[in-house]
Amino acid sequence: MSSITYGGYGGRVRASNSVWHGWDRFDYVMVFAAIALVIYGLLLIYSGSLPWYEGPVASLNNPSAKQAMFAAVGVVAMLVVSKIDYHHFIHYSWALYLIGIVSLLAILAFGSTEGGAKSWFTFGPVQVQPSEFAKIATILLLARFFSEHGGDARELKALLLSLAIMVPVVGLVFIQPDLGTSLVFGAIWLGVVIVAGVSRGHLLVMGAIFLALLPFIWTFGIADYQVQRISVLVDPNRDPLDTGFTTLQGEIALGSGQVFGKGFTQGDQTQLEYLRVATRDFIFSLMGEEFGFVGAMVMFALFILLLMRGIRAAQLAGDTAGQLVAVGIVMLILMQTFINIAVNVRLFPVTGIPLPFVSQGGSSLVSLFVSLGILQSIVMRHRAYRQT
């Protein structure tokens, strides 16, 4: 607070205050991977929107143009956030967390329903998904919590208290109902506590308790549409024209791409609209159909590169809080990616989780870039805090 200086030319002060400062440590590789994924997504969204988008190509209504705009907004947000010390966010994490909880509550009351779940706010043309915000807020709060408790989760008390942070958000997301996002939250928590050094015994006991509770969750906690989605996963032919249709056609699209794919805009599953939500949840199937196994491997490589750079951020982080935030964000991206692709390859029931950076959807894209901004903030400041 005391170091607010205007227009000074003192070496360290000037350097640290300048907008131009710190970019040498900025992780350009990470940003390259993210932007490559976004461009990959733009191509896919263009192809996937051909059958239903009827307006001119060069128009802001064009879904790929819109997505590009959101990406631009996202990149700017990332740059801004990366210039902000992440400790500001950690400092206000309680407030952010409470806002998250309130917005999740609000959505249960006023949200728009899509695919059986209430997870959107609609403000005119913009749809906002508060769980995106809540994810980041929760990561920040978890990091803060553990860093205040000696930076580890070895004590059972700390572990249980951290669970108390999770329960309200996960519960609210779960009753939307959004099984997939609940799982993402779970994975974030798991990743954070593992890196925070949880004892293996504690984790095993908690896992056992969770398994024992699973049947009750299945019976009382899961909405009918989710049960249906899971049973369709087992046998999509059971209901070939409804939920199963989506899964089945996704599987056919993906499989039929074979090694090299059918070619850009040549996937007939997509172009003839057999593949549903081709630019959102099933964009991976669209990619698989048009670019094949090779295209999938390229995409995997980009994701792995991005995630590894995220882990690098965790490695470099100057303090525990930064490290745990980085871990949480890596887990967030990893789990969303994994669940989305697992749905596409029929390893997981349909959940409605978009493919990070690739799927059409502004709210997810912007919040992902904000997360990257936080990672950048951690990387750009690692030396500053390491030294103290």
Place this chain on the structure above:
Amino acid sequence: MSILDEGFRAPGGPSRNRPHGNLAVLRLAVIGMFAVLAIRLVDMQIINGAEFARRSEENHIIQKNILPTRGLILDRNGEPLVQNVGVYSAKILPEVLPESKDARYRIYLKLQDLVGVSPLEVQARVDEAEAAGRGYIDITIATNLSKDQALALEEASVDMRGVTLAITPGRNYVAGPEFSHILGYIGPQTAEEAQVLGEAGYQLDEPVGKDGIEARYEDDLRGQIGYNAAEQDAQGRLITQVGTKDPVPGNTLELAIDMELQQYVAELLQDSMADTTGIWGPATIASAVVMNPNTGEVYSLVSIPTYDNNIFADSRNRAAELEALSTDNNTYPFLNKALSPAAPGSTFKLVTSAAGLMEGSITPSTSYYIGCRLEVKGENDILYEYPDWRCHDQMMDVRTGIAWSSNIFMWLTAGGDLERVRGLGKDVETSATILASWARRFGFGQVTGIDLYGEDPGRVPDPGWKRRTYVGEGFNPGENEWFLGDTYNMAIGQGDVLATPLQIARMTAAVANGGKLVTPHIVNRVVEPDGTTVRTITPKLEEVGVSEEYIQVIREGMLGSVQYGAGARGAISAASVAGKTGTAEFFKKDGSKSQHAWFTGFAPYEDPEVVVTVYFDIGVGGDKAAPVAAKILQYFMENVDR
């Protein structure tokens, strides 16, 4: 700027201890998760990729078959006997019907207005199909709709999701019910047929020939199915044409049948059946065969009673009629009587005579005095009496024996009298066996090979057959022995001998053409729609094995029958007729005795062009059948273009 940069350096913020987490786990998790996904992708895209590609193809390429036009059937003069028509049906695809019960019921109610089917019935059938998981298969709810109904339905079906108007190829049989047994009919495939036909490339809704020529020449009549393949999107819109193949219409059949002759013969038989002047009352069944003795071309083949074969196409509306026809257990209208067996009676004497001449039991000049009855001394010197049908009281050779249809002459020829006259063989059984083998040479006891289904082989009994058959329940011990009486019965076409009118006609043809057994055929020529001949049915002849000289003797006997003998009413002005009457005793269902009436003959005697066989189930050959045969021959000689 700086407030955002380093402003919260110390106070209130989280403590800043050095990070100590192990991030290797995280790296492993990333690699592991993507490895799982990659393995799954290898399975889906590389190992099973081709299968998915095929499914994707199937998904969107829809092939709509175009049914070919079924081949026409013409008579020998090119007159069409059938017409191809479109049959309009209302169909429901349960899968596409609206989900809500109310919406469905509104559709059912509307259908009632349009095509007159009860909504409850439709509902029951839809529910049943859905319960059985067959919701993706069309249900035909009404067929044979009128043009007006069809138009109304087509218009209304726009608002009735799941209801469609279907047009399937149908047949209208225009020549009259007397052609039903020959032509048969077409109908939907049965479940068993569908299995076999499906493998042969048939579409499920494609009708097939069920009987007669329609069934026998199915392969020629069907033609080749065409298709129209198009790319379809998930909403069912056709996007692009992928390929087409025009259907090839079926081949036309040119029959040997003369339409007008067939109609004339049928009318004649029906009129004569109604005639009750004979001693046995009206006949219930009649049939006639008119054919070329040299080629086997069948000019006319009539079976009475008959039925209207258009009934099957409209079975829903004509159910009562169909029910009555199929439950008629007295005359079995669906059965082709020309191919169904009856005791041949004296017409069989032609076989007995030929056998006698060839085996030497008689010569062309052998003559006996024939009185009223034959007395045969059996075992223990018991005298058995065998009466002839009339007291001939004259010397007879084989010619007069045939002309007057003498039973006694034929008994002596076949079985002898066990004293002075030797039969065909050295004893009763060998005589019978020899006679039976000659009967078979004349085509009895086997199918004639006509190009129709459902032909009965008839029956030629012999001692071996009797031994096998007359045993078991209902028979006395020893009853299965062959007696002289059995030989006598067979010699005059009585007892256990059974022959179809077509077999009698074929035998007559063999006598007319100098001893060759001909295979009768209905179809003369198979022609492509453009007029190219696919194939012509050539006459198939085989030698009976009777010498020309003896055949001539039998022909003389037949000429005598018409000129002065039992078949005198078979004579006509247009040509000299040679013929043979037959009157076979049988027991009616109620146990009373009656007689079948037969006449078989050919004309002109000098150079035979036509064989006619006429059969009534009740009547006397010379009185009932001979005059009908005469009229047919007269008509034939005057009107039929040969």
